[in-house]
Amino acid sequence: MNEKIGALVKTSLVDFPGTVCTAVFLKHCSLRCPYCYNAQLVTGKDDAGLSTMEEIKAHLLKRRKILDALTVSGGEPLLNRHTEQIISFAKSLGYKVKLDTNGTLPALLKKITENPQTRPDFLAMDIKTSPKKYRSLLNARNLTDRTDYETVLKESVEILKTYPPEKTEFRTVLVPTLIQEEDIKNIAALLPENARWEFANFLPGNCLEPLYNALPPYTPAETEKLVALAKKLIPGAELR
Numbered sequence: 001m002n003e004k005i006g007a008l009v010k011t012s013l014v015d016f017p018g019t020v021c022t023a024v025f026l027k028h029c030s031l032r033c034p035y036c037y038n039a040q041l042v043t044g045k046d047d048a049g050l051s052t053m054e055e056i057k058a059h060l061l062k063r064r065k066i067l068d069a070l071t072v073s074g075g076e077p078l079l080n081r082h083t084e085q086i087i088s089f090a091k092s093l094g095y096k097v098k099l100d101t102n103g104t105l106p107a108l109l110k111k112i113t114e115n116p117q118t119r120p121d122f123l124a125m126d127i128k129t130s131p132k133k134y135r136s137l138l139n140a141r142n143l144t145d146r147t148d149y150e151t152v153l154k155e156s157v158e159i160l161k162t163y164p165p166e167k168t169e170f171r172t173v174l175v176p177t178l179i180q181e182e183d184i185k186n187i188a189a190l191l192p193e194n195a196r197w198e199f200a201n202f203l204p205g206n207c208l209e210p211l212y213n214a215l216p217p218y219t220p221a222e223t224e225k226l227v228a229l230a231k232k233l234i235p236g237a238e239l240r
Contacts, residue, residue: 004047005082007040008056010063012071016098016122017169021069024056026080030104031137033128034209035175035202041075042208053082057089064093072120073100078108088117098122104134104147106155113159123160124169127153129178130186150190157190165236169196174218174226176202184226188233197237199227 006026009015015023027050029042040046051059060070070090077083078101087097099120101109112118128137131150138145160168170191172179191197202217218226223239230237 002052004050005053005056005080006050006075008051008059010059011067015071015073016069016096019069019096020067021071021098022059022063022067022095023071023073024051024086025073026075026077026083026086028079029075029102030079031076031102031128031134032139032208033137034177034207034212035173035204035215036208037203037206038075039206039208053085056086060090060093060095064095068094069096069098071098071100076102076105078105078112084112084115084118087112087120091117096121098124100124100126101156102126102128103153103156104149106152106159109156109159113162122167123163124171125156125160126171126173127187127190128172129175130183131190132186133178133183153190157192161192165192165194165196169198171198171200173200174202174223175212176215176218179226181226181229184230185233188230191234193234195234195236197230197234199223199230199237199239201239 006024009023012021012023015021025041027041027044036042072083072086090097097120103125131153134149172187204213204215207213227237227239
């Protein structure tokens with residue numbers, strides 16, 4: 001009852017395209033991206049400022065006549081045992097639901113999208129880098145993992161393709177160590193040609209790996225060049 005499960009953002013203008021929403025960022029993740037700024041959720045070591053399920057439900061009940069959408073993010077929400085309950089509860093109140101995922105858990109994504117009670121109205125998938133680089137994003141305890149990341153990412157992309165293109169987006173952060181021209185090409189090869197591919201600048205300062213706080217972001221010219229390459233391959237690519 002009193003378990004702190006995630007961070008509640010009561011009103012957000014940026015987490016659901018074209019919609020003012022409530023957002024819930026849930027604990028737990030399958031990756032350990034060095035540039036991640038949600039370390040509290042990824043590691044699960046600090047519950048300060050986080051909310052319980054009952055607090056999240058109470059907020060959704062209170063705002064149901066004011067807001068019409070909920071974004072469920074993380075961490076990786078597909079790993080959180082409360083995700084299905086949150087989505088089904090929100091949908092029962094009439095909320096549209098957007099789910100953010102990193103695409104590494106296609107079986108869980110399929111399960112949640114095939115159930116009418118938990119099927120999100122909008123899916124967003126983060127693609128971090130080339131599939132062959134994903135092992136560098138694992139927790140040290142998981143380095144024996146033998147997942148074929150190209151296969152699992154493709155499986156998740158196929159699930160997003162069951163939605164109308166305007167109800168999905170793919171997202172990539174322009175981290176200099178992870179995104180170079182070859183990575184742009186490798187990621188584009190995974191995506192449908194009509195994909196909406198959103199890029200964000202890397203912003204050091206609160207990274208899971210402290211060394212990344214000293215990593216210079218791409219210059220505007222470098223950023224423009226990478227996004228232009230992406231746009232040549234996927235016309236819906238753009239910088240947020």
